Amino acid sequence: MSESRTIRVGALTRVEGEGALHVSMNNNVIDRVELNIYESPRFFEAFLRGRPLEDVPDLTARICGICPVAYQMSSACAIEAALEIEIPTEIHQLRKLLYCGEWIESHCLHMHLLQAPDFFGYSSGLELGKHFPDEVKRGLRLKKIGNQILEVLGGRSVHPVNVCIGGFYRTPALDELESLIPELEWGLQAAIETTHWISGFNFPDFVCDYDLISISNSSDYPWFGVTMASSKGESFDVQAYEQVICEYQVPHSTALQAHKIESQTSCLFGPLARINHSRDNFHPHARKLADHVNIQWPCNNPFQSIQARSLEVVHAFEEALEICRNYQRPSESRIPYQPRAGVGMAATEAPRGTLYHRYEIDDAGLIQHATIIPPTSQNQKQIENDLRDYLPPLLSMEDDQVAQACERLIRSYDPCISCATHFLKLSIERVQ
Amino acid sequence: MPEKLRLGIFKFASCDGCQLSLLNAEEELLELAELVEFAHFPEASSRIESGPYDLVLIEGSISTPEDLDRIQQIRRQTDTLVTIGACATAGGIQALRNGANHDEFMKLVYPHPEYVQSLATSTPISNHVSVDFELRGCPVDTGQLLQIISDKLHHRKFSVPDHSVCRDCKLQNIVCVSVARGIPCLGPLTQAGCGAICPRFHRGCYGCFGPCHQTNTDGLTDWLIKDGHSSSQLIPLFLNVNAEAPEFARTAAQLIRQDSAEGESDE
Numbered sequence: 001m002s003e004s005r006t007i008r009v010g011a012l013t014r015v016e017g018e019g020a021l022h023v024s025m026n027n028n029v030i031d032r033v034e035l036n037i038y039e040s041p042r043f044f045e046a047f048l049r050g051r052p053l054e055d056v057p058d059l060t061a062r063i064c065g066i067c068p069v070a071y072q073m074s075s076a077c078a079i080e081a082a083l084e085i086e087i088p089t090e091i092h093q094l095r096k097l098l099y100c101g102e103w104i105e106s107h108c109l110h111m112h113l114l115q116a117p118d119f120f121g122y123s124s125g126l127e128l129g130k131h132f133p134d135e136v137k138r139g140l141r142l143k144k145i146g147n148q149i150l151e152v153l154g155g156r157s158v159h160p161v162n163v164c165i166g167g168f169y170r171t172p173a174l175d176e177l178e179s180l181i182p183e184l185e186w187g188l189q190a191a192i193e194t195t196h197w198i199s200g201f202n203f204p205d206f207v208c209d210y211d212l213i214s215i216s217n218s219s220d221y222p223w224f225g226v227t228m229a230s231s232k233g234e235s236f237d238v239q240a241y242e243q244v245i246c247e248y249q250v251p252h253s254t255a256l257q258a259h260k261i262e263s264q265t266s267c268l269f270g271p272l273a274r275i276n277h278s279r280d281n282f283h284p285h286a287r288k289l290a291d292h293v294n295i296q297w298p299c300n301n302p303f304q305s306i307q308a309r310s311l312e313v314v315h316a317f318e319e320a321l322e323i324c325r326n327y328q329r330p331s332e333s334r335i336p337y338q339p340r341a342g343v344g345m346a347a348t349e350a351p352r353g354t355l356y357h358r359y360e361i362d363d364a365g366l367i368q369h370a371t372i373i374p375p376t377s378q379n380q381k382q383i384e385n386d387l388r389d390y391l392p393p394l395l396s397m398e399d400d401q402v403a404q405a406c407e408r409l410i411r412s413y414d415p416c417i418s419c420a421t422h423f424l425k426l427s428i429e430r431v432q
Numbered sequence: 433m434p435e436k437l438r439l440g441i442f443k444f445a446s447c448d449g450c451q452l453s454l455l456n457a458e459e460e461l462l463e464l465a466e467l468v469e470f471a472h473f474p475e476a477s478s479r480i481e482s483g484p485y486d487l488v489l490i491e492g493s494i495s496t497p498e499d500l501d502r503i504q505q506i507r508r509q510t511d512t513l514v515t516i517g518a519c520a521t522a523g524g525i526q527a528l529r530n531g532a533n534h535d536e537f538m539k540l541v542y543p544h545p546e547y548v549q550s551l552a553t554s555t556p557i558s559n560h561v562s563v564d565f566e567l568r569g570c571p572v573d574t575g576q577l578l579q580i581i582s583d584k585l586h587h588r589k590f591s592v593p594d595h596s597v598c599r600d601c602k603l604q605n606i607v608c609v610s611v612a613r614g615i616p617c618l619g620p621l622t623q624a625g626c627g628a629i630c631p632r633f634h635r636g637c638y639g640c641f642g643p644c645h646q647t648n649t650d651g652l653t654d655w656l657i658k659d660g661h662s663s664s665q666l667i668p669l670f671l672n673v674n675a676e677a678p679e680f681a682r683t684a685a686q687l688i689r690q691d692s693a694e695g696e697s698d699e
Contacts, residue, residue: 016448016475040445040495041550042526046537055668058638062525062673065449065571109455113476124477126465140458147456155629157456158449158571159640162633169635251547333634407478416448 015114016066016416021387021406022252028395033388034252035380035410048370053079053339053361054165060357060372061159066109066416069102069150070350072163074372077224078357079165082344083337090330091167092224093323094153097177098160099223099348100320101149104187105157106351107271107309107316108146110414111198112139115306118408119201135197138190142313145180145187149320152176167334177324184324188317192285195310199293203303206409208386210300211265212273213245213378215349221281221315222274222349229277230267231298233260238347241356247373258378266381269353270413271308272299279311283318286311302386302412309351309414339365350375352414376415383413437585440472440485442506444492444499445526445554449571450517451475451491456574464578467585483509487584489577493519495526495554507561514580514590515557518570522642523676525570527554530676556676565590570640570673573625593624594645597637601628609636616656618669621647621679638672643679653683663691 020036044063048056056075061068073095080087087095112135113125122128129136147157152172154160162168215222215238216229226238236244245267247256259266276298279290290297290311295304345358353375360369390409394402441451455461455476471481472488488510494503507513515521523530529537534552538545557563567580576592583590598619601608609615609631617636619628623644630637643649656666670684 040492040499040526041538041541041548042445042495042554043529043537043541044525046540047525047528047532049540052668055672059525059672062447062449062570065447065452068447068449109452113455117478123479124470126462126470126477127479129462137459137462140461143456144458147458155633156571156626158452161630161635164635168633170633249542249544249547251544256542 015411016064016414019415021403021410023387023391023402023406025395030388030391033384033391034250035384035387036252037376037380045370045372048367051367053083053359053365053367056359056367056370057163057165058159058161063372063374064416065158066106067102067350067352067355068159069098069154069163070348070355072160073099073224073348074346074350074355074357075359076163076165077346077348078344078359079361080344081346082342082359082361083165083340084342085166085335085337087167087335088330090328091171091334093327094168094171095163096223097149097320097323098153098163100316100323101146101153101157103223103316103351104146104313104320105143105150106146106414107313108139108143110351111194111306111309111313112136112143114414115411116198116201118411135194138194142187142190142194145183148183149180152180164334166337167332169333171329171333172327174327174329177327181321181324184317184321188285188314188321191310191314191317192289195289195293195307195314198306198310199295201306203301205301206303206386206390207300208268208302208389210272210382211260211267212276212300213267213269214273214277214354215347216277217281219281221278221283221312221319224348228347228354231273231276232265233263238345238356241345241347241373242358242371245356245373245378247377256377257380258373259381266385267378268302268382269375269378270305271312271351272302272305273353274349275299275308275311282311282315283322285318286315289314302409305412305414339363350416352376352416353379374416379413379415383410383415436467436469437581438471438481438484438486439468439581440483440488440506440510441470441475442472442488442490442502443475444490444503444520444557445495446492446517446519446524448475448491450520450569450577453516453571453574453577454489457578460578464581468581485510487512487514487581489580490515490520490557491517493523493526493554493556494560495551496549497551498549499551500560503557503560512564512584513557513561514565514567515563516567516572516577518568518640518642518673519554520557521566521568521677522674523554523556525673525675527676528671529554554676567592568623568641569625573627576625595624596620596644596647597622597624597626597628597631597641600624601631604628604632606631609634610656610659614659616661616666616669618652620652621649636669638669639674639680642674642677647679649679649683650686653687663687663694667691 057072060071150157211232215225619637623641
């Protein structure tokens with residue numbers, strides 16, 4: 001006799017945005033694993049059509065309040081590629097500094113308030129703070145320094161206002177960047193201590209077989225770049241992005257998913273991909289630390305991406321310090337340009353993975369077509385595949401424990417479901 | 433010790449940035465947790481408690497059929513409801529769909545529009561339930577957000593300054609970007625709260641906090657047009673994160689009419 005059972009438990013929490021997980025089983029064999037992102041459509045790619053190209057960085061920033069700089073950077077770089085604008089080194093360095101601010105802010109939020117509570121069984125960062133007050137306060141201060149960088153360079157931390165096509169509206173004065181240095185020096189030491197703290201966590205033993213994809217440069221750890229590295233395939237140029245990776249739609253999610261076109265296989269984007277490909281390009285403190293904390297390289301355990309994030313924070317502090325110490329105010333804040341017809345694409349590394357933009361522009365400088373592929377769409381299929389591998393040993397547990405374990409795994413990817421609207425449910429359907 | 437304030441935070445169509453503005457309170461967040469129980473704040477805590485709540489903060493706009501029911505349920509569970517940000521208060525950037533062809537938009541973004549539930553419009557929370565206070569901004573200002581929570585804690589009337597960005601800008605002695613550099617700026621029309629950051633960065637205000645109390649919008653657009661800007665250049669300024677705020681929507685519509693009339697007279 002077959003008995004069907006559907007169980008709904010809890011809400012998927014401590015992620016940016018809201019979604020659900022649906023697992024169905026037949027005689028204890030997993031049938032379907034579906035990560036539902038009930039993303040409320042916001043139609044950015046549609047309403048960008050006809051807008052002046054100058055508006056795009058501010059408009060696309062509104063896709064995500066956690067990583068607005070990533071949207072500003074990918075859109076500005078793509079449009080600059082279309083207009084064949086070369087960004088001078090000193091302006092590029094300031095953009096990198098802005099990105100350092102976002103990585104520090106976003107990573108420290110995720111590490112302390114979203115993911116770390118899982119390793120101790122607490123419900124929130126605030127509860128974690130009662131038991132680890134010094135560590136959580138240190139984490140919040142680190143996060144605040146990230147925000148300070150964003151405020152000095154961009155006016156505010158959420159949707160900063162200073163990025164424009166060709167550079168910045170205004171470059172900071174020398175003393176504005178100098179004023180950041182003491183906090184950055186403290187932050188570097190604090191980030192190193194944080195990495196040691198996090199490296200002492202008890203990581204579940206779960207190693208996956210990943211195709212890791214990120215931007216990869218010969219000497220720089222990637223924020224920007226034109227070459228994509230893949231651990232299971234050939235490197236490819238950003239120009240060819242849409243020939244290698246495509247988005248497709250599934251009935252259970254309003255976020256588009258993505259996979260490699262040729263093999264139809266899932267890929268993992270984000271800190272684990274970057275650190276496996278590019279840790280040799282870390283600044284000295286981060287590089288040394290990567291060898292001395294307990295990580296086996298290559299690292300393919302998604303739970304350890306919190307360590308990758310903390311190492312990236314160390315690197316970001318070193319990068320920010322270098323930029324602030326060597327800063328000389330450029331004579332011009334931006335490169336002038338004439339609007340003209342063209343097509344441009346660019347990828348940059350958002351905190352949670354590669355963010356790709358492509359724009360077609362007409363003679364008058366109006367957007368004719370926009371394509372945006374965000375990191376969480378690209379990771380969604382991989383998250384589902386990992387859950388499928390992670391679940392079998394857990395099935396003897398009660399449903400609420402299975403749910404919690406799944407949530408913990410999902411959280412480790414730092415999914416940014418920021419456009420999602422509906423409450424997240426986890427449902428397990430057991431057919432016996 | 434008095435009972436803690438039961439706070440609920442709920443999200444509709446939005447970018448998460450206004451909730452993040454609360455998490456950006458950093459050290460104050462720990463102090464706040466002494467006075468406030470985060471009874472429903474899924475972005476920050478796995479402990480989800482059902483209502484009733486003393487204060488609910490709503491981020492995001494109403495844009496799907498399910499939202500219509502959910503906002504009614506939430507309203508019934510709370511004593512006080514405050515909207516936070518341009519999405520909840522004016523429909524947000526996603527309200528740019530409101531004048532457009534919704535089916536066409538769906539087809540542009542989704543290969544299978546039939547999988548997706550969406551309303552043809554994105555509307556503010558106050559179109560659907562009674563709202564006790566609307567906090568402006570894209571994003572909201574962390575200080576103003578903390579003040580609202582503090583007002584509720586101390587039984588004060590909600591209030592934030594409703595003068596213009598222009599006034600704050602003058603008080604900071606920033607050289608006027610419109611007068612000195614010829615850059616169109618919505619500072620004279622936009623509610624203060626951001627600290628006049630755009631003029632500080634040598635660009636015009638683009639209206640994140642929406643129209644302020646008692647605006648002279650036509651006066652500004654007439655002046656900008658006399659100063660050499662065309663109607664078509666000014667339209668995108670109003671069709672932005674607060675496109676559906678009535679004063680901005682009215683002005684955009686007027687500029688669009690003017691622009692097409694100019695186009696016709698050129699022919």
